[in-house]
Amino acid sequence: xxxxxxxxxxxxxxxxxxxxxxxxxxxxxxxxxxxxxxxxxxxxxxxxxxxxxxxxxxxxxxxxxxxxxxxxxxxxxxxxxxxxxxxxxxxxxxxxxxxxxxxxxxxxxxxxxxxxxxxxxxxxxxxxxxxxxxxxxxxxxxxxxxxxxxxxxxxxxxxxxxxxxxxxxxxxxxxxxxxxxxxxxxxxxxxxxxxxxxxxxxxxxxxxxxxxxxxxxxxxxxxxxxxxxxxxxxxxxxxxxxxxxxxxxxxxxxxxxxxxxxxxxxxxxxxxxxxxxxxxxxxxxxxxxxxxxxxxxxxxxxxxxxxxxxxxxxxxxxxxxxxxxxxx
Numbered sequence: 122x123x124x125x126x127x128x129x130x131x132x133x134x135x136x137x138x139x140x141x142x143x144x145x146x147x148x149x150x151x152x153x154x155x156x157x158x159x160x161x162x163x164x165x166x167x168x169x170x171x172x173x174x175x176x177x178x179x180x181x182x183x184x185x186x187x188x189x190x191x192x193x194x195x196x197x198x199x200x201x202x203x204x205x206x207x208x209x210x211x212x213x214x215x216x217x218x219x220x221x222x223x224x225x226x227x228x229x230x231x232x233x234x235x236x237x238x239x240x241x242x243x244x245x246x247x248x249x250x251x252x253x254x255x256x257x258x259x260x261x262x263x264x265x266x267x268x269x270x271x272x273x274x275x276x277x278x279x280x281x282x283x284x285x286x287x288x289x290x291x292x293x294x295x296x297x298x299x300x301x302x303x304x305x306x307x308x309x310x311x312x313x314x315x316x317x318x319x320x321x322x323x324x325x326x327x328x329x330x331x332x333x334x335x336x337x338x339x340x341x342x343x344x345x346x347x348x349x350x351x352x353x354x355x356x357x358x359x360x361x362x363x364x365x366x367x368x369x370x371x372x373x374x375x376x377x378x379x380x381x382x383x384x385x386x387x388x389x390x391x392x393x394x395x396x397x398x399x400x401x402x403x404x405x406x407x408x409x410x411x412x413x414x415x416x417x418x419x420x421x422x423x424x425x426x427x428x429x430x431x432x433x434x435x436x437x438x439x440x441x442x443x444x445x446x447x448x449x
Contacts, residue, residue: 122323122400122433124313124368126375126391127440129295130384131306138294139307139384146382147283147290155283161291162196163277163308165445166258166299168269170207186242190269191442192258194251198434202254205442208243246395246439248431274299275445277308287315288378295445308444309387310437311375318359318367319400326403327430329410361401368397390440399432 130139147155170188188207195203249257261269280293291310297303372391379387 122319122403122436124317124319124371124375125437125440126311126372126379126389127437127444128309128311128379128384128387128389129306129444130309130387132304134303138304140292140294143292143307143309143382143384144281146384147285147292150382151285153286155285155290157281158284158289159282160196161277161280161282161293162194163280163293163441164194164274165276165441166192166274167272167446168192168258168261169272171268171270188242189244189446190261191446192254193438193442194254195434195437195441198437199251200429200433201248201431202251203435203438203442204247204249204254204257205438206245206247208245244395244439246398246435248435271299273297275305280308284314285378288312288375289314308441309379310440311378312437313371313374315374317371319364319371319397322364322400322404322407323430323432326407329407359404361404364397364401364404368392388444390443393439393443396436396439399435403432 130143132138168190186207189205190207191203191205193203193205262271275295275297277293277295280291283290283292289312291312293308295305295308297305369392375391376389379389
């Protein structure tokens, strides 16, 4: 699970994008020389619920927040697609509810960002096999058309991937293909690839999943050095606060890297709501697995078509989806 930050530089339909400027700054504004390591692709589809044709009977209905359903595919997470949906609205509303406190600004959110996370309400992230993601989108677009409206599709058809020191940078132009073809701007994803507690937790969780929940007990009781799981890596002192501190520290490094490029007018998405949620859940499971008995080979054998890491890339997906709602 990499820690990333996403920046979007919008452009006018008939104007050139900032892609050339970003690429030039990568080569001239940094001490390290960037190395081109590959290409990447992205596709994002946004759906929004349709308003009711019936008149609102309560003030709560008139003030209802729009609900979104977003589909995202990333070429560097090819095992699954990402689906991000608004949580269902509460079926009952308490009488005379207390006034909600003013929401604090999200850390890392640009003051000029039009797609504030508060406008969409709580969201739920799900990953599904990539083929199933496309099938689900077509299902909602056809069978559920009266309730959900396809607002847009945007792609990054051929972005570039650079390694710059401890960072990996993905850049590319964002092209809208639906409902009308146009250029939306340039997107930049900055990934921290240096030492990271978050990446270590994700790697250990993936290894524990492959070996079975009894791997910790077997390592501790039998001294099995071949288990490849470093039990000492997870002392009792590692808590969720440590994960949050790691995200905050890495976000500061990403912002410092972006500031060195000197590009203004960008919208930022780093510490968006629920970022790090899956890593915290993995940490809880790893702690719970200590002391459990080793499973049999038959029980923990992975199916050939099973996604080895279904949570890979969920934080990046949240950031891209926050940017690509385009205040819809």
